[in-house]
Amino acid sequence: MRLAELSERSGVPIATIKYYLREGLLAPGRQINARTAEYDEEHLRRLRLVRAMIQVGRLPVATVREVLGHVDDDSLGRALRLGAAVWALPQVPEPDEDDEYVRAAHQEAAALLDRLGWENAKRLSTISPAYRSLVVAVAAFRRLGYGFGAELLVPYAELMYRTAVLDLDNMETQPSEEERIEWAILGAIINEPILQSLHRLAQEEETTRRYGFE
Known part of the structure; x- marks a missing residue:
């Protein structure tokens, strides 16, 4: 053309x-x-x-x-x-490793990976932006006085693992290697907002189911 x-x-x-x-x-x-x-x-x-x-x-x-x-x-x-x-996509800034909340969040994140048995994620934790984002988020919760430790995170992580399996299953339906990689990039850009929206819709559904509209 x-x-x-x-x-x-x-x-x-x-x-x-x-x-x-x-x-x-x-x-x-x-x-x-x-x-x-x-x-x-x-x-x-x-x-x-x-x-x-x-x-x-x-x-x-x-x-x-x-x-x-x-x-x-x-x-x-x-x-x-x-x-x-x-x-290579935009990520959260590096956390302040001297911050006591960040140090505690690292311990929680490591404990979480141990409980899940995610050995590959542990090996990548020193370079993974996703691990860094988790540490930053957990540290923010702790700084505000709320606990969000490994015990609470395990069921969420297990749900996300099932989502990751679906992501890769869908990616592997693409006909070429280049299209599979491109699919993953689009997933990181577009699919995450979709998942966030579905999460919030599910919260709305369950909240009104439990407590009604008033």
Whole structure:
């Protein structure tokens, strides 16, 4: 397809596509002559991914370029490509390791992983943004005087594990390795708000079931 058709099918203006091409977010098309290039379905798929990261995820171009670099690095195994791409997305700041609440949260998080038997998560805990986010959140609860330790977190973690299994099952239905990695990136950007919304809807349902509307 020519640039005009790529724009029409993707809903992305031609000027924006040219910008993505200049920034290296989209691979060049196959050159037909000095002024015309041809694009294919892979360009269309990648363009939609870039658009989702920038428009929905609000990611800066530099971050999108970094994420795509991991997506396209076929020298890595699937687990590393997934991890590197998702970890390149914006994360919470590093916690203050001198903070007593952070130290206590680390102990709670480690105890949680022990109780769950998540040995791989333990091995990745020193570099995992997800582990860091958990520590920051648990520390915030403790700082406010509320306990949210391993005992309370276990059933939540078990539910999330079932969700992760569904995520990967759905990812593996994608026809190519690149599309599986892209699916995971879209999941991190779009699926998490969906899960958060479903969680809140479930809370509304259960709250009104228990206490009524008054």
